[in-house]
Structures are given as structure tokens and as C-alpha cells.
Amino acid sequence: MNFERRNTGSKRASATLLSRAERLCRDKNLRFTPMRRRVLAELAASPEPLTAYDLADRVREEKRVAPVTVYRALEFLLDAKLIHRIVIRNAYTPCDHAPHHDATPVFLVCTHCGTVEEIPSETFQHDLSGTIAEVGFRPKSRVFEIEGECARCAKRQPASAI
Amino acid sequence: MNFERRNTGSKRASATLLSRAERLCRDKNLRFTPMRRRVLAELAASPEPLTAYDLADRVREEKRVAPVTVYRALEFLLDAKLIHRIVIRNAYTPCDHAPHHDATPVFLVCTHCGTVEEIPSETFQHDLSGTIAEVGFRPKSRVFEIEGECARCAKRQPASAI
DNA sequence: CGATAGAATGATATAACATAACAGTCAACG
């Protein structure tokens, strides 16, 4: 993999996400504890999604933590819609969209640099819902994830030499 | 189309799938070994997707096998497009569609009875591809999975009492 | 037929991801 040109992970993005989290927790009377903040900060600072064990390793550099502690923080952040789980990676990534859209986004996961792009899916989801209603299925949660090559990586090696 | 009467583990469905596998392997000069046949038969006979360890347990009733052996059979069957992996379940299910369609199907996974329904997604995928091209992403593989209540289960307990 | 090369499987170990169970800590509130 080539991680030279990482996007995100900037101080700007981290600060934005952290202050958003603070506001949200104040408003909803949730507790934005040091552990939760720390986990969210690590995710916001990473150019690619991190697994729970990745996070445990990073937090451990400062303070001993067991994986289960990280999983609890992740659960909180997922419930608060501050992060998403990337199922095909067993990993977690901060949410890119400030007030979160209603429809489940589509995640584009780059096999080359590992970055994840989150794109809204209102229209597709609407179209799909017709077909799904036809077969009588009542959806509760969705996973739309696509693996491939992101624009930046495609540009750098155009022929996509596997 | 009517998807209600899906693979419920009937001998009919199993036989169909197994003979399809045999034909396909003969045509492509692949080896449809006893282990691969056995794993496919177990999947075809199950009303819901099975994990590799589920499969190992079932095969073990007749003959001792290690999980890795099952994983190898699954890999073969996945490559041959005879089965699919249901990512949100870490489980495997036979493919319902005889000559497999080109687009990645959408899988509807029932949280109540565990069954999986495979539906084509040509239009959905087509719509998505426009947006994805806009951001310069080159897709290689896709996961579209929706969790919810299937028609049969919705019928049995209409109010969907959680 | 017997040698042999490649594919498949066996066997063991370990990695990677996730949860259970219970004890201790801390903050809020009356």
C-alpha cells in the first residue's frame, strides 16, 4: 500500500469533529468522557479506518486499556452517529457529514491507500426501497460498501496495474 | 418475480445446485472434490447462511475436519460463484441465480428467521455508478446488504413488536 | 506401470476481532 498522500487527518478536521461531538453531547446530555474523546480523536487523526485493536494500541501509548474499553467507546460514538463502522474492514471511521443525513451512506473504500469516502445515498436508497417493498421486506439497517481505487490513486498509476 | 419460495433447504434445490456445480466444474475443468461437494451440500440444505465453523461442525459428524479445510472449500466455491459471503453475518449462502447475473446482488437478511434473499441490483448499481464516476472512484467489488424483517416473518407478527 | 509434478487436504498453531461477567470508581442528586 501507498500512504504518501493521505487526505484528512488534518488538525482542522479533527478539531471540527471534536467540537461537534462536544456540542452534540452537551445538547443531548450525554457524557463525552476522556476515553470517548480520545478514541474519537484517534479516528479523526487517521487517514484510514482503524480497528478496535489499532485504537487500543494507540491509546495504550499513553495509558493502559483493554480492547473492551475501546469497544465501549466505539459503541457510544456509533450510537451518537459520530462515527461509522466499515463492515468490510472490521474498522471504524469518523462521520464526514455534519448533521447526519437520514439515508445510510455509501462508503467507497480504496484498496490502495485505504481511505474511505462517505457519499450520501438518498436517491439510490429510494429506488431500492421500491424493489424491496415488492418482495415484502421491511428494512431496518443497511450496508453499502464498495471497494476499489480512489481518484487520487487512480491518477497516480492510471493503468491500474494489478 | 416471486421470491417467497426461496431455497428452504429442499432436496430439490440442493440437487439443482449440486448438479449445476458438477456441470460447471466439468466445463471449466475444475475439481469438484468430495469436500467441496460436502460443503456446498450443507449450504444448500440450510435455510440460513452458515459460518465456516458451523460447516466444520456439520462435516465433522461424518469425518474430522479442521476449519481451514472448510475455508479452502469456501474459497473455491466463492471463486466459482456458486456461493456468496454475507458480510454482515460472517457467513456463507448458496447462490440462487442459475447463470449468475453481472451486477452484485442485494442481499436481504431477516433478523428474525435468518434467511437471506438474493435480489438483482442492475438498476441500483447503474444509478450508483454515475455518482461514483463523478468522484473518480473505480469500483472493483461491492457489498449491498440490508437487515430487516422478511415478508414471511412480517406476516406472522404484523406489528413488528420489538 | 512407476515416476513425478501440481493440486488438494491434514494438522497444528496463531492471528485478528468481539463479548461476557463482575468488581471498582466516579459524578450527580436528594
Added chain:
DNA sequence: CGTTGACTGTTATGTTATATCATTCTATCG
């Protein structure tokens, strides 16, 4: 204060997947 509920610590275990190397099978060729 003392109680209560939320959070975290600690240990153990469950679940899913892969690495590595030895052995067996199968097709092919001399």
C-alpha cells in the same frame, strides 16, 4: 453523606480467519 446509575478496569473466553509445513491424492508422461 449515602444512594444510584453510568462509566471504566480486569480477566477470561468466544468467534472468525490465516500461516505454515507435512502428507495424500490425481493426472500425466516416459
